[in-house]
Amino acid sequence: MKYLLLIFLISTTFSCESYFQGEVKYSVTTEVLGDSLRNTKLINQLIIDGIIHKDSVSYFYSNSGNYKINYTLHNKKIPSYYIKSDKMLYSFIGDNIVTGLDITIDLEQKLGNKPKIKLLDYKQKIGNYDCSIVEIIWKTGVYRYYFSKGIMKIDKDNYKNYNYNQWYSYLNISNSLPIRVEHEINGFYKTTYTLDYFKNKNIPNSIFKLPKMTELKELKDIYIYEIVDTK
Numbered sequence: 001m002k003y004l005l006l007i008f009l010i011s012t013t014f015s016c017e018s019y020f021q022g023e024v025k026y027s028v029t030t031e032v033l034g035d036s037l038r039n040t041k042l043i044n045q046l047i048i049d050g051i052i053h054k055d056s057v058s059y060f061y062s063n064s065g066n067y068k069i070n071y072t073l074h075n076k077k078i079p080s081y082y083i084k085s086d087k088m089l090y091s092f093i094g095d096n097i098v099t100g101l102d103i104t105i106d107l108e109q110k111l112g113n114k115p116k117i118k119l120l121d122y123k124q125k126i127g128n129y130d131c132s133i134v135e136i137i138w139k140t141g142v143y144r145y146y147f148s149k150g151i152m153k154i155d156k157d158n159y160k161n162y163n164y165n166q167w168y169s170y171l172n173i174s175n176s177l178p179i180r181v182e183h184e185i186n187g188f189y190k191t192t193y194t195l196d197y198f199k200n201k202n203i204p205n206s207i208f209k210l211p212k213m214t215e216l217k218e219l220k221d222i223y224i225y226e227i228v229d230t231k
Helices: 002-015 036-048 165-173
Strands: 021-034 056-061 067-074 076-083 086-094 098-104 114-121 124-126 129-137 141-147 180-185 189-200 213-218 222-229
Touching: 036 114, 114 165, 129 165, 141 165
Parallel strands: none
Antiparallel strands: 021 056, 021 189, 056 067, 067 076, 076 086, 086 098, 098 222, 114 129, 124 129, 129 141, 141 180, 180 189, 213 222
16 A cells, blocks of 8 residues: 555656746847838837837746736836736736736737748757747748747646737747747837846735726727726
8 A cells, every 4th residue: 555655646746747937037129120210210119108128028927827027118117917817918007007918819810811830940049048949920020939948847728828929839839938039020120038037936826916997998909997996
């Protein structure tokens, strides 16, 4: 009986996956493509609007599949929360206003432009990491996700419905959070997120308890909410 119990404990230990939970910080740079004078003005406006991140951004991943994003806009920290049960990414942009993004929708795919997704047949060294590359090509541009096998291993099943930017398609190949992400819009700009550091630590689910909100309006696939309970 003791031997059977020992075998059970050993098999249970080895069958349990160990997934990353903690903080990931990226440095962010944006390169102007095409008409530099016109596009620089447009890109600066996108940065002001918070659509393009500037300097750095931090992610906090929990084992539940929820995550939080922190970035700075106008010298103020703007938090965003992905809530798995809602399938929504909420951004608290200020003045009790919250935007909500439906992550089940890939905007180009919705328009009939199915992306091409492939694992490239070469690797690239980024810092101390040998990285494989998943390339996702849309009609308007390309995403390149660089990952190093076994580094920041993530439970892809937490993101099965996450079609925005083909995040689940990427995780289905890599099973890991990226070391680098390149987002290129044809003839416009290229934004690069490069890993600064990652830190394993407990991310409590209590930080994902959001205030009560009421929907004000819907703009295509973006929802606008107002916070009605700040307690």
